[in-house]
Amino acid sequence: MPLLKTPAITLKSRKWGEADRIVTFYTLRFGKLRGVARGARRIKSRFGSALEPFVQCDLNLFEKPNDTLHRVSQADIKETFPALREDLALMAGAARMANLVTAITPDADPAPKIFDTLVQGFRSLNEGHEPALTTLLFQIKLLGLTGFRPQTDHCAACGKDTQTLGAGSTGRFSALAGGLVCDPCVHRRSDRYLFLSPGSLAFLQQALRMTPEVLNRLKASGQVRSELELAIEAYVTCVAGKRLPPVDFLASC
């Protein structure tokens, strides 16, 4: 049984059997993995709180041949984000980040940029950046890194580099097609379209270009904010194949 060693973030953790947990990680070196942590729910568990959701740990896993479920042998806390455990809005934002990573990344496919983006996302929330905006920016960034990059410079349906999508004009965003759609395609297809004003388009393109470290410098409010929230929510639901718990879930409780 080869031993895998990697920094990891816990995406979710489920009770299993008498006192065990099955934990889904996003790891720096191996991508998304699942492991069983024996005895993790006992008071004297050697894992302590290192396997709690939203905690970054140094993880040791035994890889089991022909099994996607590994065995967690050790986990030491590397970075915690205490505010995410103390505020329902921050918790819901972090939960959306973790849920989206769980839903749209393939198993065992390393992508260090996704790992960094997730760590940065949790840091931004923990530092007190506005949770809804931080979560929106994270989602745009993550989609851009996973092969679900929202198309903004080509028609997402036919691939044509259309002038009508150029600067200064309103775009029609199709969640089903995964981006802006050109005029002929709009008439041809029966998708539901969401309008993106020039301001929203510029913001979206900028967010896709920026590195995760500086992403939280972007600010959006009013029309740009609400257009993008609607479009990204519709798109995320499409690529995840299901409705994820809403970003403002628990915030209104």
Add this chain to the structure above:
Amino acid sequence: MAMDQQGLLARLIRELVRLPGIGQKTAQRLAFHILKTEQEEALRLADAIHAVKDGLTFCRQCRNIAEGDLCEFCLDPKRDSTKILVVEEPSTLYAIERSGGFRGLYHVLLGTLSPLDGVGPSDIRAQELADRLKAGGVQEVILATNPTIEGEATAIYLTRLIKPFGVKVSRIAYGIPVGMDIEYADEVTLIKSLEGRRDL
């Protein structure tokens, strides 16, 4: 006939798989075990399930397991009804009861909020707790939800729910397990045990 027999076994496996912590393989093992055991022994299990479902319900007041309308604690006049201790599941209640450290009443949520799974306040017995506070007579609510992300979310929500009633809210302290060396505690546990320190 053979098809029919397979259908019956498959039905048992399907039912077993629905139990928490039981996967397909375990369910198959259990089903074959039941198939092989003596008639009388296997039916004792079925009887026990029957008896539990016929004889037990959830207490009207605290949602603990009860044989009648109210559970043994809500019926006991010697319990201190000014204090309510809130737990996620009945199993936690019985662990606290075994310790003998609490003489008040309980409230069982039968679940937790979960931001990751989208479980909200209407999915747990939170409103029932508010109703008990509205009825008056309660001076302190002690939250004993687990120190997990779900338990934290639930405690934050309940604190907000309870505060307007002007009732004292506290959370059980968590930190270093008894018998453990402090140097082996992880940093989240250490922070929590420092926060939960008390005057001597």
